[in-house]
Amino acid sequence: MSPSETRVLTLDFGGTKLAAAVVDTRGGEICSFLRRPTPILQDVTACITTMFDMGRQALEECGLSTPARVGISFGGPISADRKEVLMSCHVAGWEGVPLPKLASEAFDCPAEMDNDANAAALGSWYFDTHTEPDDMVYVQISTGIGSGLILNRNLFRGGGMAGEIGHITVIPDGPECMCGKRGCLESLCAGWALARDGREALEKASKDSALYQLCEGDPSQIDVQLLIQAARRGDSQAKAIVNRAFTALGIAIANVISLLDPQVIVLGGGVARAEKEMRAVLDPVIRRELYPPFRERYKLRFSHLNGKETLLGAALLHE
Amino acid sequence: MSPSETRVLTLDFGGTKLAAAVVDTRGGEICSFLRRPTPILQDVTACITTMFDMGRQALEECGLSTPARVGISFGGPISADRKEVLMSCHVAGWEGVPLPKLASEAFDCPAEMDNDANAAALGSWYFDTHTEPDDMVYVQISTGIGSGLILNRNLFRGGGMAGEIGHITVIPDGPECMCGKRGCLESLCAGWALARDGREALEKASKDSALYQLCEGDPSQIDVQLLIQAARRGDSQAKAIVNRAFTALGIAIANVISLLDPQVIVLGGGVARAEKEMRAVLDPVIRRELYPPFRERYKLRFSHLNGKETLLGAALLHE
Numbered sequence: 001m002s003p004s005e006t007r008v009l010t011l012d013f014g015g016t017k018l019a020a021a022v023v024d025t026r027g028g029e030i031c032s033f034l035r036r037p038t039p040i041l042q043d044v045t046a047c048i049t050t051m052f053d054m055g056r057q058a059l060e061e062c063g064l065s066t067p068a069r070v071g072i073s074f075g076g077p078i079s080a081d082r083k084e085v086l087m088s089c090h091v092a093g094w095e096g097v098p099l100p101k102l103a104s105e106a107f108d109c110p111a112e113m114d115n116d117a118n119a120a121a122l123g124s125w126y127f128d129t130h131t132e133p134d135d136m137v138y139v140q141i142s143t144g145i146g147s148g149l150i151l152n153r154n155l156f157r158g159g160g161m162a163g164e165i166g167h168i169t170v171i172p173d174g175p176e177c178m179c180g181k182r183g184c185l186e187s188l189c190a191g192w193a194l195a196r197d198g199r200e201a202l203e204k205a206s207k208d209s210a211l212y213q214l215c216e217g218d219p220s221q222i223d224v225q226l227l228i229q230a231a232r233r234g235d236s237q238a239k240a241i242v243n244r245a246f247t248a249l250g251i252a253i254a255n256v257i258s259l260l261d262p263q264v265i266v267l268g269g270g271v272a273r274a275e276k277e278m279r280a281v282l283d284p285v286i287r288r289e290l291y292p293p294f295r296e297r298y299k300l301r302f303s304h305l306n307g308k309e310t311l312l313g314a315a316l317l318h319e
Numbered sequence: 320m321s322p323s324e325t326r327v328l329t330l331d332f333g334g335t336k337l338a339a340a341v342v343d344t345r346g347g348e349i350c351s352f353l354r355r356p357t358p359i360l361q362d363v364t365a366c367i368t369t370m371f372d373m374g375r376q377a378l379e380e381c382g383l384s385t386p387a388r389v390g391i392s393f394g395g396p397i398s399a400d401r402k403e404v405l406m407s408c409h410v411a412g413w414e415g416v417p418l419p420k421l422a423s424e425a426f427d428c429p430a431e432m433d434n435d436a437n438a439a440a441l442g443s444w445y446f447d448t449h450t451e452p453d454d455m456v457y458v459q460i461s462t463g464i465g466s467g468l469i470l471n472r473n474l475f476r477g478g479g480m481a482g483e484i485g486h487i488t489v490i491p492d493g494p495e496c497m498c499g500k501r502g503c504l505e506s507l508c509a510g511w512a513l514a515r516d517g518r519e520a521l522e523k524a525s526k527d528s529a530l531y532q533l534c535e536g537d538p539s540q541i542d543v544q545l546l547i548q549a550a551r552r553g554d555s556q557a558k559a560i561v562n563r564a565f566t567a568l569g570i571a572i573a574n575v576i577s578l579l580d581p582q583v584i585v586l587g588g589g590v591a592r593a594e595k596e597m598r599a600v601l602d603p604v605i606r607r608e609l610y611p612p613f614r615e616r617y618k619l620r621f622s623h624l625n626g627k628e629t630l631l632g633a634a635l636l637h638e
Contacts, residue, residue, distance in 0.1 A: 077612055086612070128410075135477050145577075151470060151477075158454050158580030159616065167610035168574040171491060172566075179611055247491075255487040256578065259466075261477030291486035292498055293396055293405070297478065 006029065006226075009067035010062040010314040014038060014075045014116065015143055018047070020054035021308075022072075023315035024063050027303035028127035030308060032061035052106050059107075068233045070103040071314035072117035073125040075144075080114050080160030112317035114245050115165055116310050117141065121148020123313025125265050128305050133263035137256055138309070139165060141249065142269035143191040144178075149260070149263060165256065166190065168276070170248045190249035191224050191271055194241060198222035210235035228274045246278050249286025254310050257298050258291045268303035324349065328374050328386035328426060329633040332418075333357060333394045333435065334407070334462055337366070339373040340627075341381050342390075342634035349627060351380035361410040369427045373494035378426075389422040389430035390633035399479030401432050404437035412502055431636035435459070436482055436631050437474050439465020442632025443585050447624050449561075452582035456575055457628070458484060460568065462510040462593035463497075468579070484575065487507065489567045503573035510543050513560060518539035520556040529554035549591045565597050569604025576617050577610045585624035594621045 006026045007175065012019040017036050018205025022031040031033035039047055059067060076094065077086040083101065088094040114122075121138035145166030156162055157308040166186040167179055178192065186191050187286040198211065199219040205212045210233035215221035227278045230238035254266055272278060279300075289293050303309055324526050325345045331338040339355050340352040353373045358366055378386060395413065396405040402420065407413040423428035433441075439459035448455065455469040464485030468475040474480055485505040486498055493502025497511065517530065518538040524531045529552035534540035549557035572584055591597060598619075606614050622628055 012591065073415075110418065122338060138520050151475060156470060159582060161612060162578065162580040163578040164580075164610045164613075169570050169608045172489070172570060172608075182609070184610075220320075221466065241361075251488050253493060257483065258483040258487050259468075259578065260475075261479065261481040263478060263482075289488045289491075289500065291483045291502070291503075293480060 007062070007064055007066050007067055008069055008071050009059060009316040010071045010073070010098065010311045011051055011055055011074075012073045012116065012119075012310050012314060013051065013088075015091075018051050018054060019311060020051065020058040020065065022058050022064060023309045023312055025068075028089070028123075028312050029043075029233075030311065033311075034058050034059045038091065038256070040091050042299065044091065044097060044154040047079055048099075048102060049093065050237045051170075055100075055103075055107065055164075066108055069109050070100075071119070071317040072099055072109050072113040073109060073116045073314040074113060074177055075116045077161055078113060082160075084250050107135045114155070114317050115146070115163075117146030118148040118157070118182075119311075119313035119317065120244070120268060120309035121150055121163075121266075121313065123153060123307060123311070124268060124303050124314050125150045125313075127265070127312050128303055128309070129301075134261065135233075135262040136263045136266060137260060137266050138266045138268065138303075139249075139253065139272075140309070141189060141191075141267060141271040145186045145190045146185065147256075151260070151262075158310070164250055168252055168255070170251050185252045187249055188243040189271070194224045194227055194245055194271070195222050197245075198227050198238070198240040198241040201241060205237060211238050224271050224274065229276055230310065231277065240278060242282055244283035247285050250265050250282045251289050253282070254289035255298070257286070257294055258309055264299045264301055266301045268301055268305065268307075270307070272302055278302075324387050325382070325465060326383055326386055326387065327388055327390050327634040328378060329390045329610065329630045330370055330374055330453035331392045331435065331438075331629050331633060332366075332370065332393075332407075332420065334489070335631075337370050338630060339370065339377045340630045341377050341383060341386065341568075342631055344387075347631050349630065351377045352600050353377050355374075359409065359410050359474070363410065363416060366410065367416075367421060372626065374422075374426065377634070380560060381403050385427055388420075388428050388507040388637070390438070390631045390636040391418055391422055391430060391432040392435045393432055394435045397432060397434055398481055398543045399476075401479075432456075433474070433636050434465070434482075434631070436465030437467040437629075438477070438632035438636065439587060440469055440482075440585075440632065441474060441635050442562050442628040443531075443587060443622050443624060444469045444632075445635055446631050447622055448583065448620075454579065454581040455583050455585060456581045457585045457590075457622075458568075458572065458589040459588040459628075460586060461511075464505045464588075465508045466575075470579070470581075483569055487571055487574070489570050493625075504571045506566055508564040508590070513543045513546055513564055513590070516540050516560040516564075517546050517557070520560060524556060528556070530557050534583070543590050543593065547596055550596065561593075561596060562600055565600035566604050569601045570608050572601070572619070573608035574613070576605070576613055580613065583618045583620055585620045585622055586624075587624065589626070591621055597621075 177184035177187035496506035
């Protein structure tokens with residue numbers, strides 16, 4: 001197989017960023033990589049044009065004219081046949097856009113699409129676990145929360161939308177979620193929810209609190225990393241926020257294990273970069289919330305792919 | 320194929336009853352059927368002897384000397400290779416008992432085993448749905464609660480124990496469960512939990528309440544059917560108990576749908592016989608707790624197999 005046959009252009013349409021890369025699927029090497037913020041004020045056509053320009057540049061940077069194929073990951077629900085976008089939670093106008101067809105025409109090669117959590121699950125399973133377990137659940141905890149289910153060594157999609165762990169109810173009548181319901185895992189542990197809780201806490205925080213000092217009183221500075229830092233410095237409000245969020249995640253993970261009994265759960269995404277703090281809360285919560293016969297057998301891992309799960313996994317998508 | 324090649328002896332070791340049947344797998348006909356209470360005071364050997372005697376009688380009743388095979392369903396966790404019992408929640412001494420081997424020797428034919436929820440899921444999928452959907456979740460709501468997952472047209476077992484929906488946490492820090500944890504679906508909606516809530520309510524019930532009158536003041540008379548009857552007569556305590564239980568079930572089902580996006584959810588078991596009352600609570604709860612894109616596509620059905628799901632499904636077990 002010549003190098004170009006293993007080199008795939010991958011395009012990741014995220015809610016906050018666009019990324020393009022050329023991935024060599026033999027070893028999971030990223031040959032070129034570009035990223036920029038998602039132009040949420042542009043219309044969809046302009047967004048696609050920007051992304052395809054990034055794709056061309058990524059190809060050029062590694063001297064490739066035509067990739068083996070294009071693998072697209074999309075940050076939102078797509079149709080069951082994976083040929084069209086259903087919607088984006090962050091940008092209007094995506095309904096029915098046939099991204100794979102457009103990419104196939106633009107780059108003169110086959111193109112496949114999946115949602116970002118499925119792509120990330122595939123990337124993690126193939127390039128990070130080494131053993132490729134039969135059954136694995138990958139949970140992406142970043143701005144939003146999603147999961148990809150590898151069951152019997154294949155992505156399991158159900159009717160096309162399986163894996164919406166972010167919207168399982170963890171605390172009935174809990175906080176409002178962006179999806180319109182209450183008490184979803186996302187409403188408790190997603191990046192946006194943690195930032196919301198941090199901003200609320202800031203309103204009541206004293207000026208000598210770590211939370212106030214780290215963000216210099218500016219609520220727009222508050223994100224997960226800042227909250228974790230404040231918690232590390234002993235800020236009791238930040239600690240409580242982080243604790244509630246990771247407790248909710250632990251309950252959701254325990255429920256998924258009781259239901260699917262996977263060999264391993266892998267956590268990735270920006271929020272999961274706080275591995276030490278997360279483990280300190282997650283491990284006891286999962287043990288407490290798990291059906292006792294599972295307690296000794298479950299396995300939880302953090303991704304080692306440093307946020308590249310989705311781009312790497314998109315390179316593996318095929319019909 | 321001669322009739323004996325399609326006739327399977329099925330043995331169902333339940334927590335409250337033992338059942339044996341000869342099933343003709345061509346049409347799901349039950350040719351003979353025996354049932355008796357599980358002798359919980361006997362030791363395991365005596366229990367197995369009783370069951371095998373019932374099996375011989377079931378064979379005799381339809382003039383069969385040797386069945387095509389024996390299909391065993393066991394009401395508790397079994398080993399991943401399905402050759403041994405791990406434990407019974409109701410009777411001590413089952414650890415490590417190689418039931419299929421014992422049955423194979425006793426009946427001189429191959430024998431297979433699975434847990435009761437998996438057997439019931441298979442029975443419902445094959446003999447009740449007609450269309451055999453690709454992905455189906457069967458939830459058994461009786462003394463305990465379990466589920467069987469049919470994914471990609473096969474029983475999905477994960478590491479061997481998938482489907483423990485009864486022990487997913489629905490209300491964090493909720494009521495104590497028999498498994499030792501808190502807020503499990505079982506602790507809110509299983510037959511034993513409903514009976515517990517009914518007995519507690521009876522302590523405070525006035526003598527002219529429907530609850531008191533129906534059980535004649537005797538707490539041991541209270542079961543799900545009695546609570547439903549009391550609720551039908553307008554007993555406010557019974558209504559509240561049933562409502563809380565079915566709300567918890569609705570949340571758990573919504574969570575499973577968000578995670579697996581199955582074509583259909585099928586409910587069976589004694590508690591699910593209250594179809595009308597259950598639907599009245601479940602439908603609005605599921606819609607409220609489901610991730611909005613799923614709301615129009617989910618499908619919920621009640622089993623039509625009248626409690627025979629497990630025996631019928633056990634007849635389909637094979638290596």
